[in-house]
Amino acid sequence: xxxxxxxxxxxxxxxxIFSSRIAFSALLIVLVITIIFSRYFYLQVVKHKELLIxxxxxxITTTSIPPARGFIYDRNHxxxxxxxxxxxxxxxxxxxxxxxxxxxxxxxxxxxSHDRILEIIQQVKNNRVFTPIVIKDKLNEKELANFIARxxxxxxxxxxxxLIRRYKYTDILAHVVGYVGRINNKEMQELxxxxxLGTEYTGKLxxxxxxxxxxxxxxxxxxxxxxxxxxxxKTLKQNQPLSGKDIVLTIxxxxxxxxxxxxxxxxxxxxxxxxxxxxxxxxVSKPGFNPNDFVNGMSHAQYETLTKSETKPLFNRSIRxxxxxxxxxxxxxxxxxxxxxxxxxxxxxxxxxxxxxPNQDRKYHDWKRGGHGDVDIEQSLTQSVNTFYYxxxxxxxxxxxxxxxxxxxxxxxxxVGLIGEKKGLxxxxxxxxxxxxxxxxPGETVITGIGQGFLVSTPIQLAASLSMLANKGKYFQPHLIxxxxxxxxxxxxxxxxxxWQTIHKGMIGVIHDIKGTAQVIKKEGYLTAxxxxxxxxxxxxxxxxxxxxxxxxxxxxxxxxxIAFAPADDPQIAVVVVAEHGASGSKxxxxxxxxxxxxxxxxxxxxxxx
Amino acid sequence: MPYNINSHxxxxxYVDWWLLLFIVLLMxxxxxxxxxxxxxxxxxxQIIRLALGMxxxxxxxxxKPEKLAGITPWLYLITVLLLLAVMFFGYESKGAQRxxxxxxxxxxxxxxxLTIPLMLAWFYRYRILPPNFKSIMMSIIILAIPxxxxxxxxxFGTSILVAASGCFVLFLAGISWKYIVGAFxxxxxxxxxxxxxxxxxxxxxxxxxxxxPEQDSLGTSWNIIQSKIAIGSGGVFGKGWQSGSQTxxxxxxxxxxxxxxxxxxxxxxxxxxxxxxxxYLLIIFRCLYITARAKDTFNRLFAGALTLTFFIYLVIxxxxxxGLFPIVGxxxxxxxxxxxSIITLMAAFGMIMSVYNHRKLLKx
Numbered sequence: 001x002x003x004x005x006x007x008x009x010x011x012x013x014x015x016x017i018f019s020s021r022i023a024f025s026a027l028l029i030v031l032v033i034t035i036i037f038s039r040y041f042y043l044q045v046v047k048h049k050e051l052l053i054x055x056x057x058x059x060i061t062t063t064s065i066p067p068a069r070g071f072i073y074d075r076n077h078x079x080x081x082x083x084x085x086x087x088x089x090x091x092x093x094x095x096x097x098x099x100x101x102x103x104x105x106x107x108x109x110x111x112x113s114h115d116r117i118l119e120i121i122q123q124v125k126n127n128r129v130f131t132p133i134v135i136k137d138k139l140n141e142k143e144l145a146n147f148i149a150r151x152x153x154x155x156x157x158x159x160x161x162x163l164i165r166r167y168k169y170t171d172i173l174a175h176v177v178g179y180v181g182r183i184n185n186k187e188m189q190e191l192x193x194x195x196x197l198g199t200e201y202t203g204k205l206x207x208x209x210x211x212x213x214x215x216x217x218x219x220x221x222x223x224x225x226x227x228x229x230x231x232x233x234k235t236l237k238q239n240q241p242l243s244g245k246d247i248v249l250t251i252x253x254x255x256x257x258x259x260x261x262x263x264x265x266x267x268x269x270x271x272x273x274x275x276x277x278x279x280x281x282x283x284v285s286k287p288g289f290n291p292n293d294f295v296n297g298m299s300h301a302q303y304e305t306l307t308k309s310e311t312k313p314l315f316n317r318s319i320r321x322x323x324x325x326x327x328x329x330x331x332x333x334x335x336x337x338x339x340x341x342x343x344x345x346x347x348x349x350x351x352x353x354x355x356x357x358p359n360q361d362r363k364y365h366d367w368k369r370g371g372h373g374d375v376d377i378e379q380s381l382t383q384s385v386n387t388f389y390y391x392x393x394x395x396x397x398x399x400x401x402x403x404x405x406x407x408x409x410x411x412x413x414x415x416v417g418l419i420g421e422k423k424g425l426x427x428x429x430x431x432x433x434x435x436x437x438x439x440x441x442p443g444e445t446v447i448t449g450i451g452q453g454f455l456v457s458t459p460i461q462l463a464a465s466l467s468m469l470a471n472k473g474k475y476f477q478p479h480l481i482x483x484x485x486x487x488x489x490x491x492x493x494x495x496x497x498x499x500w501q502t503i504h505k506g507m508i509g510v511i512h513d514i515k516g517t518a519q520v521i522k523k524e525g526y527l528t529a530x531x532x533x534x535x536x537x538x539x540x541x542x543x544x545x546x547x548x549x550x551x552x553x554x555x556x557x558x559x560x561x562x563i564a565f566a567p568a569d570d571p572q573i574a575v576v577v578v579a580e581h582g583a584s585g586s587k588x589x590x591x592x593x594x595x596x597x598x599x600x601x602x603x604x605x606x607x608x609x610x
Numbered sequence: 611m612p613y614n615i616n617s618h619x620x621x622x623x624y625v626d627w628w629l630l631l632f633i634v635l636l637m638x639x640x641x642x643x644x645x646x647x648x649x650x651x652x653x654x655x656q657i658i659r660l661a662l663g664m665x666x667x668x669x670x671x672x673x674k675p676e677k678l679a680g681i682t683p684w685l686y687l688i689t690v691l692l693l694l695a696v697m698f699f700g701y702e703s704k705g706a707q708r709x710x711x712x713x714x715x716x717x718x719x720x721x722x723x724l725t726i727p728l729m730l731a732w733f734y735r736y737r738i739l740p741p742n743f744k745s746i747m748m749s750i751i752i753l754a755i756p757x758x759x760x761x762x763x764x765x766f767g768t769s770i771l772v773a774a775s776g777c778f779v780l781f782l783a784g785i786s787w788k789y790i791v792g793a794f795x796x797x798x799x800x801x802x803x804x805x806x807x808x809x810x811x812x813x814x815x816x817x818x819x820x821x822x823p824e825q826d827s828l829g830t831s832w833n834i835i836q837s838k839i840a841i842g843s844g845g846v847f848g849k850g851w852q853s854g855s856q857t858x859x860x861x862x863x864x865x866x867x868x869x870x871x872x873x874x875x876x877x878x879x880x881x882x883x884x885x886x887x888x889x890y891l892l893i894i895f896r897c898l899y900i901t902a903r904a905k906d907t908f909n910r911l912f913a914g915a916l917t918l919t920f921f922i923y924l925v926i927x928x929x930x931x932x933g934l935f936p937i938v939g940x941x942x943x944x945x946x947x948x949x950x951s952i953i954t955l956m957a958a959f960g961m962i963m964s965v966y967n968h969r970k971l972l973k974x
Binding site for chain 2: 009010025026030040041044050052056229233
């Protein structure tokens with residue numbers, strides 16, 4: 001049969017085979033179409049949701065609209081820091097025919113360096129044609145006017161408004177408000193990315209940094225439809241950003257100015273505080289700097305000058321400067337003496353010009369050659385009698401001094417609400433053994449009595465301690481934000497009213513007594529209580545102790561301190577002044593404090609009362 | 611079919627109305643999708659092509675199959691010569707040398723899609739079927755020459771279609787299942803060799819992309835990922851005509867040519883896809899019906915092979931854009947914009963109609 005088939009064509013057989021192959025094909029076609037259909041069913045029904053999400057992701061892009069940063073006001077709602085609209089020149093490459101030519105034409109009106117032009121041309125090559133390229137940030141008024149006058153010739157160019165931080169007060173307030181600067185890589189890691197998309201600046205120092213969270217606000221979003229190349233086709237949804245909250249300071253900018261100017265050529269710190277509520281009225285660290293420079297960017301040389309300068313303009317002395325309190329410690333030591341009953345209200349002693357520990361040769365001198373004669377507690381403060389305090393400190397002993405000064409915040413940070421506040425040092429036996437590995441020597445107690453040796457304070461700590469002293473043990477935490485009202489705490493000592501009065505009287509004497517060291521700042525109308533102090537600058541020879549400070553080089557002169565509050569009978573303001581290398585607390589620092597108090601009590605405070 | 615029993619010898623205007631109807635339906639549907647994918651300008655150009663294709667089909671429908679058989683060997687020879695000419699004188703576009711310029715741009719491989727099944731049908735028309743080993747070997751040589759020439763251009767898609775059309779002739783001629791199984795087995799066996807020596811890098815890439823499309827979503831696999839997103843996001847009912855975001859925002863590549871079915875799937879959903887598949891099935895089954903009624907071996911073999919090739923077009927395109935197969939660059943027949951393929955396909959339908967017009971008449 002098969003042999004025959006090879007020889008002879010058999011139409012019926014061929015037709016049968018053909019029909020079966022056609023039938024088979026038809027079956028196969030149906031099967032394959034079913035498979036194809038199943039594939040589409042799988043994609044369009046089973047995977048529909050997932051792929052729809054993918055298609056939406058393709059289509060929709062969300063960009064962030066940065067929020068406007070909150071403003072900063074002084075206590076009287078005077079604007080201190082705001083944002084100003086400025087303009088940047090942008091170019092959309094696809095809308096400019098000849099980029100090089102256009103830039104060269106614009107160059108004389110809007111200063112663009114030739115290097116920058118080359119840079120821009122390179123940028124154009126690396127970017128998509130519809131992505132705007134920044135030609136120049138922060139056009140000045142003339143450049144903006146020049147551009148606007150010619151803009152019809154440059155349709156691909158646009159002046160785009162944006163907000164830039166403006167500090168209306170520069171050096172005066174720099175250390176309090178700090179500044180914002182461009183977000184760096186490290187900050188990028190730490191900041192919440194969703195809140196900072198599209199934001200270029202963040203607080204770097206001062207209140208700007210401390211209250212970053214409040215000031216920054218929340219970005220809005222712009223939901224746009226883009227094509228495959230990323231070109232925006234239309235806006236689908238827009239959520240407005242939530243601007244940062246404004247903050248109102250306790251600072252009185254007028255008083256701040258006075259404090260700053262009162263320091264004159266000196267470097268140092270001046271702090272004024274209302275002891276009745278802890279509000280910081282002024283806080284100056286001199287020299288200051290211009291925070292706007294950090295916003296707008298400064299040259300390398302400018303930055304070098306700022307960081308390398310011997311006067312350290314970026315160093316916030318108010319919270320980071322560490323100085324011996326010197327004689328400003330005396331009111332606290334006297335109070336400790338009374339409290340521990342080491343002395344009583346009638347106590348007096350004879351100042352012969354020096355003090356010696358038993359069995360020791362070393363003499364601890366009075367500042368006045370030959371001594372002050374008979375002095376009681378009040379006079380010991382008024383005349384600042386060292387020997388009185390040498391003896392008292394020894395009688396108290398370092399343990400009780402440490403225990404008494406600790407609640408006054410000596411050796412502590414205050415938590416004033418700024419980044420980088422430093423701790424002072426309140427020495428104790430334990431501290432000495434731990435850090436120096438030696439026992440406490442009696443001689444160290446002697447000089448602690450006049451605020452020298454290991455004892456170190458920051459100006460803000462001195463201000464906090466002073467406000468407790470002025471307020472007779474009642475304490476309101478010093479703060480810079482008006483809304484952060486503080487409730488009163490008390491020192492854990494039960495100190496009778498008459499003890500406080502005695503100390504205050506002694507401090508009033510500093511200004512109002514004929515033997516007082518700071519009579520220069522006496523004013524009619526109110527009583528001022530104060531105390532001067534000298535913070536030793538080491539490197540002098542021992543025998544220089546009596547030489548007039550003004551005869552030695554400036555950088556070796558002692559720091560001058562003054563603490564004061566007024567009116568003494570109802571304190572409204574407490575002031576701490578540290579004048580670096582000011583040599584004399586009563587001659588240099590006291591007048592500065594006096595000016596601040598006078599201004600406050602005669603003008604600012606009077607106005608506030610009305 | 612009463613309407614042309616008598617007219618067979620009198621009137622010269624033969625048309626298979628059913629097939630024509632289905633084809634017109636497909637074209638119309640295709641134009642609606644093309645409007646969304648490419649706009650009025652493309653639609654206008656496409657209408658001209660379709661009309662030209664229709665003219666070719668109607669003319670060829672009038673040509674007696676015997677006349678076609680008479681010139682078939684010459685057509686084959688011309689095809690091979692043109693393919694050789696492409697190799698030496700053709701010009702390159704997109705990395706492949708496929709075109710000849712003879713007045714107009716012309717792609718000889720398209721011609722091969724018609725002439726190769728014709729040639730093989732001609733080869734077997736008087737031979738005893740099923741084919742014996744010797745004739746199979748001969749037909750493989752007839753097939754291999756143009757296929758290799760096309761593959762070398764390189765044009766993987768067309769070479770597969772041409773090879774398939776030849777294999778369909780052999781299949782319909784009744785080639786023994788032993789050979790069919792053997793052929794599949796040897797393809798599997800030589801696939802690694804093909805991979806190593808024959809495939810160009812871009813072809814390898816396409817296959818690798820197919821196997822693992824998520825590997826580089828912006829590189830070679832972008833197309834297939836975007837196409838799947840377009841299809842899947844269409845869902846059952848689609849996003850609506852002209853509302854496909856994948857298409858209109860340019861995420862979908864080549865959306866008026868190779869990927870037009872993705873556009874349809876995105877905008878008209880699974881329902882739209884089903885309707886399209888149904889129209890194709892109608893066309894294919896009408897053609898199979900015509901084939902079954904063809905009067906001789908030559909007619910049966912080439913009409914059947916052309917029908918199955920048309921089907922393979924659909925399968926490859928619908929499969930590749932949905933990620934079933936690698937991307938091989940085969941258009942969706944009669945729907946994808948442009949190309950010589952419309953003319954070729956319509957010529958095939960013309961010849962199939964002619965087979966019907968000159969079928970054997972069973973009863974009066």
